[in-house]
Amino acid sequence: MAATSRQASSVSPDAPVPVIVAIDGPSGTGKSSTSRAVAAKLGLSYLDTGAQYRAITWWMLTHGIDVDDAAAVAAAADRPEILSGTDPADPTITVDGTDASGPIRTQEVTAAVSAVSAVPEVRARITELQRAIAAGAPTGIVVEGRDIGTTVLPDADLKVFLTASPEARAARRGGELKGNGEQGVDLEATREALLRRDAADSTRKTSPLKKADDAVEVDTTELTLEQVVECVVTLVEEKQQAR
Numbered sequence: 001m002a003a004t005s006r007q008a009s010s011v012s013p014d015a016p017v018p019v020i021v022a023i024d025g026p027s028g029t030g031k032s033s034t035s036r037a038v039a040a041k042l043g044l045s046y047l048d049t050g051a052q053y054r055a056i057t058w059w060m061l062t063h064g065i066d067v068d069d070a071a072a073v074a075a076a077a078d079r080p081e082i083l084s085g086t087d088p089a090d091p092t093i094t095v096d097g098t099d100a101s102g103p104i105r106t107q108e109v110t111a112a113v114s115a116v117s118a119v120p121e122v123r124a125r126i127t128e129l130q131r132a133i134a135a136g137a138p139t140g141i142v143v144e145g146r147d148i149g150t151t152v153l154p155d156a157d158l159k160v161f162l163t164a165s166p167e168a169r170a171a172r173r174g175g176e177l178k179g180n181g182e183q184g185v186d187l188e189a190t191r192e193a194l195l196r197r198d199a200a201d202s203t204r205k206t207s208p209l210k211k212a213d214d215a216v217e218v219d220t221t222e223l224t225l226e227q228v229v230e231c232v233v234t235l236v237e238e239k240q241q242a243r
């Protein structure tokens with residue numbers, strides 16, 4: 001079965017056709033919070049693809065692989081078993097059976113993830129997982145990341161590209177780090193790290209961060225999270241009504 005096929009064999013003929021929503025954009029634009037809330041409101045599954053790239057990066061780091069050695073990363077890309085739970089109320093991620101939700105958010109992983117996710121063998125492996133998860137979502141799914149609308153699910157029913165000013169994004173990330181108990185969070189350093197990662201993600205050869213031509217761009221700088229969620233829910237409902 002094609003990975004992006006809309007037909008799940010166990011679905012009855014009267015069941016609604018699953019809806020596929022792709023949400024892309026740079027760091028701190030609100031992809032995760034928006035996608036989770038939209039999925040929860042509409043009864044859809046939810047997939048955080050950044051968590052999968054973080055998970056494979058964490059595995060590389062804990063297995064002594066030099067993340068700057070693309071050949072070594074490529075050779076190991078098939079080894080970790082990465083499982084994503086897609087309930088928006090409780091998204092989970094395990095690596096070789098171990099809960100990785102905490103370790104994948106460390107600064108060490110954040111600093112290494114762009115290098116690992118630029119390796120084509122890593123992207124091929126993770127993209128295959130993502131397509132299988134999307135094809136198996138019974139009512140549909142909201143998938144968020146960097147290349148979902150362009151590469152992973154080019155036939156998505158709705159593509160949204162979120163943006164926000166670097167200042168707003170740094171303030172949001174800084175607030176999050178403080179909320180996690182980090183001491184002495186420096187907003188300027190947070191902003192610079194975020195822009196560095198955006199630049200790496202946007203300029204890599206394989207499947208860079210990029211707005212799909214048919215994506216709806218939403219600038220969230222001046223919007224509350226609730227407003228962004230409402231906007232995306234309306235866009236999904238419009239697509240569903242038009243089918």
Ligand SMILES: Nc1ncnc2c1ncn2[C@@H]1O[C@H](COP(=O)(O)OP(=O)(O)O)[C@@H](O)[C@H]1O
Pocket residue numbers: 025026027028029030031032033034172173175176220223224225226228
């Ligand atoms: N529109 C918004 N206004 C203010 N804060 C927001 C908004 N959207 C998201 N946030 C907050 O910003 C932080 C980063 O959001 P997140 O969804 O993780 O972004 P991304 O997945 O794009 O990196 C979170 O603390 C979230 O609650």
Ligand SMILES: Nc1ccn([C@H]2C[C@H](O)[C@@H](COP(=O)(O)OP(=O)(O)O)O2)c(=O)n1
Pocket residue numbers: 026027028032049050051053054113114117118144145146147148197201
């Ligand atoms: N579809 C995706 C999702 C994430 N990535 C890579 C590039 C990103 O810098 C990292 C981490 O993504 P994540 O969404 O967790 O990042 P932030 O929440 O924005 O900090 O993974 C990717 O290459 N492709």
